[in-house]
Amino acid sequence: MSLVAEAFVSQIAAAEPWPENATLYQQLKGEQILLSDNAASLAVQAFLQMCNLPIKVVCRANAEYMSPSGKVPFIHVGNQVVSELGPIVQFVKAKGHSLSDGLDEVQKAEMKAYMELVNNMLLTAELYLQWCDEATVGEITHARYGSPYPWPLNHILAYQKQWEIKRKMKAIGWGKKTLDQVLEDVDQCCQALSQRLGTQPYFFNKQPTELDALVFGHLYTILTTQLTNDELSEKVLFLSEDGKW
Amino acid sequence: MLLGGPPRRSPRSGTSPKGPQSSTGHVHFGKSPQTWPRRTRPRSPGLAAPSGVRGSTQPKRRDFPRRAWLTALSRYGARLWMGRRPSLPEARGPAPRSAAASRASRSLASPETSPSPLPATTRGAVAGGGSVQGRAGAQKEVFPGQGAGKMAAPMELFCWSGGWGLPSVDLDSLAVLTYARFTGAPLKVHKISNPWRSPSGTLPALRTSHGEVISVPHKIITHLRKEKYNADYDLSARQGADTLAFMSLLEEKLLPVLVHTFWIDTKNYVEVTRKWYAEAMPFPLNFFLPGRMQRQYMERLQLLSGEHRPEDEEELEKELYREARECLTLLSQRLGTQKFFFGDAPASLDAFVFSYLALLLQAKLPNGKLQAHLRGLHNLCAYCTHILSLYFPWDGAEVPPPRHTPAGPETEEEPYGRRNQILSVLAGLAAMVGYALLSGIVSIQRATPARAPSTRALGMAEEDEEE
Numbered sequence: 001m002s003l004v005a006e007a008f009v010s011q012i013a014a015a016e017p018w019p020e021n022a023t024l025y026q027q028l029k030g031e032q033i034l035l036s037d038n039a040a041s042l043a044v045q046a047f048l049q050m051c052n053l054p055i056k057v058v059c060r061a062n063a064e065y066m067s068p069s070g071k072v073p074f075i076h077v078g079n080q081v082v083s084e085l086g087p088i089v090q091f092v093k094a095k096g097h098s099l100s101d102g103l104d105e106v107q108k109a110e111m112k113a114y115m116e117l118v119n120n121m122l123l124t125a126e127l128y129l130q131w132c133d134e135a136t137v138g139e140i141t142h143a144r145y146g147s148p149y150p151w152p153l154n155h156i157l158a159y160q161k162q163w164e165i166k167r168k169m170k171a172i173g174w175g176k177k178t179l180d181q182v183l184e185d186v187d188q189c190c191q192a193l194s195q196r197l198g199t200q201p202y203f204f205n206k207q208p209t210e211l212d213a214l215v216f217g218h219l220y221t222i223l224t225t226q227l228t229n230d231e232l233s234e235k236v237l238f239l240s241e242d243g244k245w
Numbered sequence: 246m247l248l249g250g251p252p253r254r255s256p257r258s259g260t261s262p263k264g265p266q267s268s269t270g271h272v273h274f275g276k277s278p279q280t281w282p283r284r285t286r287p288r289s290p291g292l293a294a295p296s297g298v299r300g301s302t303q304p305k306r307r308d309f310p311r312r313a314w315l316t317a318l319s320r321y322g323a324r325l326w327m328g329r330r331p332s333l334p335e336a337r338g339p340a341p342r343s344a345a346a347s348r349a350s351r352s353l354a355s356p357e358t359s360p361s362p363l364p365a366t367t368r369g370a371v372a373g374g375g376s377v378q379g380r381a382g383a384q385k386e387v388f389p390g391q392g393a394g395k396m397a398a399p400m401e402l403f404c405w406s407g408g409w410g411l412p413s414v415d416l417d418s419l420a421v422l423t424y425a426r427f428t429g430a431p432l433k434v435h436k437i438s439n440p441w442r443s444p445s446g447t448l449p450a451l452r453t454s455h456g457e458v459i460s461v462p463h464k465i466i467t468h469l470r471k472e473k474y475n476a477d478y479d480l481s482a483r484q485g486a487d488t489l490a491f492m493s494l495l496e497e498k499l500l501p502v503l504v505h506t507f508w509i510d511t512k513n514y515v516e517v518t519r520k521w522y523a524e525a526m527p528f529p530l531n532f533f534l535p536g537r538m539q540r541q542y543m544e545r546l547q548l549l550s551g552e553h554r555p556e557d558e559e560e561l562e563k564e565l566y567r568e569a570r571e572c573l574t575l576l577s578q579r580l581g582t583q584k585f586f587f588g589d590a591p592a593s594l595d596a597f598v599f600s601y602l603a604l605l606l607q608a609k610l611p612n613g614k615l616q617a618h619l620r621g622l623h624n625l626c627a628y629c630t631h632i633l634s635l636y637f638p639w640d641g642a643e644v645p646p647p648r649h650t651p652a653g654p655e656t657e658e659e660p661y662g663r664r665n666q667i668l669s670v671l672a673g674l675a676a677m678v679g680y681a682l683l684s685g686i687v688s689i690q691r692a693t694p695a696r697a698p699s700t701r702a703l704g705m706a707e708e709d710e711e712e
Contacts, residue, residue, distance in 0.1 A: 105578040106578055106579055106581070108575070108578075109575035109576070109578050109579040110487065110490065110579070112494060112571075112572075112575055113487070113490035113491045113493065113494040113575070113579075114490045116490065116493040116494040116496075116497045116498070117489055117490040117493040117494075119493070119497065120493035120496060120497055121489075121493065167548055168548050168549075171544070171545045171548035171549060172548075172549065173461065188489065189489065191482075191486070192485070192486035192489045192490065193486070195482040195483050195485070195486040196483060196486045196487070196490075198483070
C-alpha cells in the first residue's frame with residue numbers, strides 16, 4: 001500500500017470501534033501448532049487482553065497461508081486483516097487503545113529495544129530448536145507441522161519449511177551455532193530480561209505494556225511445552241520473578 | 246590452565262629479565278580513556294603452552310610461552326621486518342614448515358585451522374619490528390603502549406582499510422576497531438583491502454595470541470573481553486541488559502537499511518561502494534569481488550525480510566526506511582545529552598552505534614535519505630564527530646587519509662602495473678618472433694657464411710609463402 005492508502009486505511013480504522021466479533025487465527029492447538037507460533041499467538045492474546053479488547057481464537061490448519069505476511073497469528077477485525085504483534089499494536093493504537101502512552105521517550109526506546117531483543121534472541125532460539133536440532137525435528141516438529149495433511153504432502157511441506165528456516169539461520173549467522181551456544185544466548189537474554197525487570201511487577205511502572213505481553217507469551221510457552229530437550233525451559237525457570245505470571 | 250605455571254619460571258629465567266614479572270608487565274601497556282584495572286594474567290601463558298606443544302618440533306619450545314620464542318626469533322624477526330610490506334604473509338614465509346600450512350589456511354576460509362607455529366614467527370617478527378618500525382603508516386599501526394611488543398603476544402586484527410574519512414569502510418571492521426580503541430587493547434592492525442589475504446578469508450579477522458583466528462565480530466569482542474580488555478567493566482547489570490537490547494535493535498532495524506543503502510540501492514552502489522572497493526582491491530579481484538559481495542548482501546537482505554513479491558519491493562523499501570528512521574530517533578532519545586550511552590565512558594554499545602552512524606554520516610551518498618534524517622538528529626552527529634576526533638584523530642581529519650589511501654592502492658598497483666606492462670610487451674614480442682620462426686619467414690641457420698645463405702633462405706621462404 002502506498003503511503004496515501006495507508007493513511008486512508010488507518011483513518012478508517014480509527015473511525016470504527018473495536019467490533020465484538022474480532023477473531024484471531026492460529027494453527028490447530030492440539031496437534032499442529034509449534035512452539036514459536038504458539039508463543040507469538042499467546043503474546044497477541046495477552047496484549048489484547050491487557051487492552052481489554054475481546055477476541056475470539058479460531059484454529060485453522062491453513063492459518064499460515066491465510067495470513068497476509070505468512071506469519072501467525074493474525075487478527076480479523078471488521079474488514080481488515082493484520083498479522084504479527086508489531087502491526088497489531090499499531091493497528092490497535094490507531095483505534096485509540098494503547099498501553100505505552102504513559103511512557104516517556106527514553107522508556108519507549110528501551111521498550112522497543114527489549115522487544116527486538118526478545119525477537120532476535122528468544123524467537124530465533126525457538127526456531128533453531130524446532131527446526132535445526134535433529135532430535136526435536138524428527139520427533140516433534142515434522143510430525144506436528146504436517147499433521148493436517150495427507151501422506152506425501154506432510155513430508156514435503158515440513159521439509160520445505162525446514163529448508164527455508166535453515167537458510168534464514170545461515171543468513172543471520174546462526175547456522176554454525178551448536179545447541180549449547182544457542183542455549184547460552186537464551187541464558188544471556190533471560191538474564192538481561194531478569195535484570196531489567198528487577199523486582200517490579202511489570203517492566204515499566206505499574207502498567208503492563210506490549211513488552212510484558214511479548215515476554216509472557218514466549219516464557220509461558222517455553223515453560224509449558226514438552227520438547228525432547230528440556231534445557232530451554234530449565235534456563236527460563238531461573239527467572240523466579242516471572243513466576244507471578 | 247595450570248600447565249604453564251611452574252615450568253615457566255624454571256630454566257628460562259635467565260633469558261629475559263622480565264621472567265617472573267611477565268605478568269605484571271601486562272599492566273603497562275594500553276592506553277584507555279579511563280584506567281581499567283588491568284588484571285594480571287598469570288594463567289594465560291599456560292594457555293599458550295599447549296599450543297606450543299602441538300605445533301613445535303623443537304623440544305625447548307614445548308613448555309614455553311612467548312618469551313622463548315621471542316628471544317629465539319627476534320634475531321631474524323628484525324631482518325624479516327625491515328623493509329617489508331606490513332602484510333605478514335611475506336614475513337612469515339621463511340617460518341619452518343608452517344608456510345604451506347599457513348598459505349593453505351589463508352586461501353581457504355577455515356578460520357580455526359591456522360597452525361600454531363605461525364604465532365611464534367609472527368610474534369618474533371613483531372618483537373623485532375615493534376621497536377623497529379619498518380613502515381608505520383596508514384597501513385600498519387603498532388599501539389604505542391605496546392612498548393617493545395614482547396609482553397603479550399600481540400593480537401592482530403585484519404580489517405578493511407579506511408576511506409571517506411573513516412578508519413575503515415566496513416561496518417564490522419569499524420566496530421571492532423572502535424572497541425579496540427576504547428579499551429586500548431594492544432592490537433596490531435593490518436588495514437588491507439584484499440580479503441583473501443586475511444587468515445580466515447574474510448574481514449575483519451582477529452588472530453589471537455594463541456594463533457586462533459576469529460572472524461565473527463561479536464566473537465572478536467568477546468575474545469577481547471576475555472583478555473581483560475573490557476569496555477563494559479563498569480556497567481551495572483541493568484546497563485548490560487540494555488546493551489543487549491539496543492544491539493538487537495540495531496541489528497534488526499538499522500542493519501538491513503544500511504546494507505540496502507550501500508549495496509542494493511543502485512546509484513549508491515555504483516557511484517560510491519563499488520567504486521571504492523574496485524579501486525582498493527588489487528588487480529584481478531576488483532573485477533568480480535565487489536559483485537560477489539553485492540550478491541551475498543542481497544541474498545542476506547532477502548532472507549532477512551522474508552519473501553516479498555517484486556511489486557512489493559518499493560513498499561518493503563519504504564517500510565525498512567521508516568523503521569530505520571524510527572530507530573535513529575529512538576537512539577537519539579536514548580542518548581539525550583550524554584557524551585556516551587552509559588555516562589562518560591564508552592562501552593561496547595558505543596562502538597557498534599558509532600560504526601553504524603559514522604558510515605551513514607561520512608560516506609558521500611548520492612541517494613541519502615537516511616543520511617538526511619540522521620543529519621537532523623544533532624546529538625547523534627555530535628556524538629559521532631566527538632568519537633572520531635577523540636579516538637581516531639589522524640583518520641578523522643580529512644587531510645591524511647586521502648593522501649594515504651590513494652597512495653596506498655596506487656603504490657600497490659604501480660609495481661604490478663609496470664610489471665604487467667613489461668610482461669605484456671615481452672609476450673607480444675615472443676609471439677611475433679615465434680610466429681615468424683615457425684612459419685618460416687625468418688629462419689636461423691648455423692652456416693658460417695652468415696649473410697648469403699640466410700638471405701637466400703629468406704628469399705626462398707618468401708617465395709614459398711607467395712606460392
